Amino acid sequence: EAAVTQSPRNKVAVTGGKVTLSCNQTNNHNNMYWYRQDTGHGLRLIHYSYGAGSTEKGDIPDGYKASRPSQENFSLILELATPSQTSVYFCASGAGQGEVFFGKGTRLTVV
């Protein structure tokens, strides 16, 4: 079974603070993704990556940065967190045209 691990699982941050969400995959997949999930909007793509050193903007990249320092790790960075970024964030990995495998999600609350 493909393994994608997210940390932390829950996070409370203050407005204006910096938040880093981490994701690690042991599947040796080239592609990794960050989504946020909000009721009524489904899963929206924030950033994705084709491999170590690459990051690409998804549909809603504003206010987010991403970093892929290695094949296994993909981080999502909120430099100045805002309450509108309160959401559940999912990391996923995939290879080519196959399915993607999701982590268990991180619930972020910005107060």
Add this chain to the structure above:
Amino acid sequence: GDSVTQTEGLVTLTEGLPVMLNCTYQTAYSTFLFWYVQHLNEAPKLLLKSSTDNKRTEHQGFHATLHKSSSSFHLQKSSAQLSDSALYYCALRASSGSWQLIFGSGTQLTVMP
């Protein structure tokens, strides 16, 4: 750009009745279509996938057929079970050189006894 539309946000039905969840899509490229299922407090998991026009694909009692002529990939099941209650996402991967996976807004299926 590419997009996926799921018209029903919420579907409630009685156990034993058939299920049909709608999915239509837009893309200029050849496609892979997916259905993902997410149970409460869990991660989304793949339920079905297809890239072949007019071929029925089945898994865990659910089935779907990709119809490129109508840009549709509806999810069906002949008889709903209580355990089918979950959030269902239709997703599109367009082979445009990008491996983005674009999701619809999701359909929450609730099966009542």
